[in-house]
Amino acid sequence: MKILVLGGTRFFGIPMVKKLIDDGHEVTIATRGRAGDQFGDKVERLTLERTDPESMKQALAGKHFDVVIDKIAYASNDIRYAMESIDCDKYIQMSSTAVYDPKVVNTVEENFDGKARPVIWCNRSDFTYAEIKRQAEFALWQEYPDRKWIAVRYPVVLGKDDYTNRLKFYVVHVKNKIPMNIDNMDYQMSYIRSDEAGLFLAYLVDKDYEGAVNGCSDGTISLRDIIDYLEEKTGNKAVLSDDGDEAPYNGDPEFSINTDKAKSLGFRFTEIHDWIYELLDYYLQEDRN
Numbered sequence: 001m002k003i004l005v006l007g008g009t010r011f012f013g014i015p016m017v018k019k020l021i022d023d024g025h026e027v028t029i030a031t032r033g034r035a036g037d038q039f040g041d042k043v044e045r046l047t048l049e050r051t052d053p054e055s056m057k058q059a060l061a062g063k064h065f066d067v068v069i070d071k072i073a074y075a076s077n078d079i080r081y082a083m084e085s086i087d088c089d090k091y092i093q094m095s096s097t098a099v100y101d102p103k104v105v106n107t108v109e110e111n112f113d114g115k116a117r118p119v120i121w122c123n124r125s126d127f128t129y130a131e132i133k134r135q136a137e138f139a140l141w142q143e144y145p146d147r148k149w150i151a152v153r154y155p156v157v158l159g160k161d162d163y164t165n166r167l168k169f170y171v172v173h174v175k176n177k178i179p180m181n182i183d184n185m186d187y188q189m190s191y192i193r194s195d196e197a198g199l200f201l202a203y204l205v206d207k208d209y210e211g212a213v214n215g216c217s218d219g220t221i222s223l224r225d226i227i228d229y230l231e232e233k234t235g236n237k238a239v240l241s242d243d244g245d246e247a248p249y250n251g252d253p254e255f256s257i258n259t260d261k262a263k264s265l266g267f268r269f270t271e272i273h274d275w276i277y278e279l280l281d282y283y284l285q286e287d288r289n
Contacts (some may be wrong), residue, residue, distance in 0.1 A: 002026045002064070003205060004086065006050060007071035007094075009037040011161055016069070016198030017043065023202070030059065050078065051123065056085035063087065067205045070094060074124045075132040076139040083144050092204055095151040097190075097214065098130040099137055103255035105188075109153070109212040114141025137212070150204055151212045155257055156249070159194025160282055166248035170223070171283040174230040177237075179244030185227070187254035188220035193275055200267055207265050216257035217272040223249065229277055233284060 003025045008017050020027050021042045029037065033047035048059035050072050064087045071094045073079055082091065097103060099112045112134070119138040126132065137151050158167050173180045192215055200215045227238045259269060 001066040001205060003028070004046075004060075004063075004065040004068045004088070005029045005071065006068065006073070006082070007031065008069070009035060011163060012157055012159065012194040012198035012201075013071050014038070014161070014198065015195045016071075016201045019199055019202035020205070025205070028065070051081070053081045053085065056081045060085045060087075066090065067092065069201055069205070071201075073136055074129075075122050075126065076119055076135040077121055077123050079136050079139040080121065080143070083147065089148060090205070091147060091149040092201060093136065093140065093149065093151045094201070095137055095153045095212070096130075096133045097153045097155045097216075097257055099134045099153065100255075101130070101134075102253055103155075103257075105254065105256050106258050107214070107255055108258045109214055109261060112137070112153075112212070114138055114212070119143060148210055150209060152201060152204065153212060153214050153257075154192050154197055155190045155216055156192075157194050157197045158191050158276070158279060160279065161194060164248075167226075167279065168283045168286075169245075169248050170226055171230060171280060173245065174227060174236055174238045175234050175284060177239050179239040179241040180247050181242055181244040181250070182223055182227075182240060182247040183250045184252055184254070185224045185240075186222050187252065188222050189249065189252060189255060190216045190220050190257040191272060191276070192217050193270060193272075193279075196269055200262065200269075203267050204265075209261075209265060213261050213265075214257050214259050215262055215267075215269070216259050217269050217275075218259075219272040220256050221272055221276060223247070226276075226280065229280060230284075233281070 008029050028044040030046040046059050049055040067090045068088045069092045073093045100107050114137050122135050
């Protein structure tokens with residue numbers, strides 16, 4: 001299949017593109033051309049500005065793709081520019097569980113209604129991250145119901161290559177006895193491992209499915225579980241203080257993400273407790289170096 005990837009040169013885009021290549025697809029990656037990638041001559045490349053409709057149209061004119069994976073469609077205007085510029089049979093958008101308001105225990109895809117409010121054509125800086133992601137999906141559900149599309153909803157993605165360093169925050173603060181303020185210590189929450197986030201996107205390219213689908217590691221974990229493990233490994237007691245550094249996941253409710261639809265398509269996710277402690281060990285070792 002001929003596959004266009006918008007973005008895809010860092011974090012979980014890397015295992016995604018590698019899997020597409022390994023599966024024999026003809027992959028084209030489209031970026032601003034400002035950073036290199038590790039794919040060599042195994043991919044074609046296009047240079048465009050994702051937020052500029054004219055740049056999109058010029059770069060993609062006359063080209064057809066079987067599938068487009070859009071990792072950088074944040075806002076409704078991003079969706080519009082893609083739909084008006086790209087000739088494709090299937091469009092896969094990287095959405096987010098941030099669209100759910102609120103996230104709850106056993107959050108299912110139907111918890112977000114893509115027709116609940118009218119679309120606001122917006123850019124990434126116009127609203128909060130959660131709201132622009134909702135507006136992107138509003139655009140898909142309301143303006144492009146005749147197009148074949150999938151919106152893939154992930155919670156926080158974790159991995160060794162996570163440039164946000166959100167999980168690493170807790171490692172550094174416990175190891176170095178830095179005060180931190182955590183307001184949801186005992187809430188069970190869901191995450192997904194970065195390589196699986198990439199592999200699931202690649203898995204969907206030839207699946208007969210349309211609409212929204214959740215992706216998430218099996219099981220949940222609390223920040224207390226994470227802190228307890230770090231205290232045991234370091235011998236340090238976490239310094240918790242209302243005046244400490246604000247923790248990355250403050251404000252998140254207790255929730256879990258239902259992945260029955262993904263599993264019905266044949267994909268299986270790992271159990272979070274089978275990998276997160278190894279990741280914490282990696283961060284502990286990295287912080288020691």
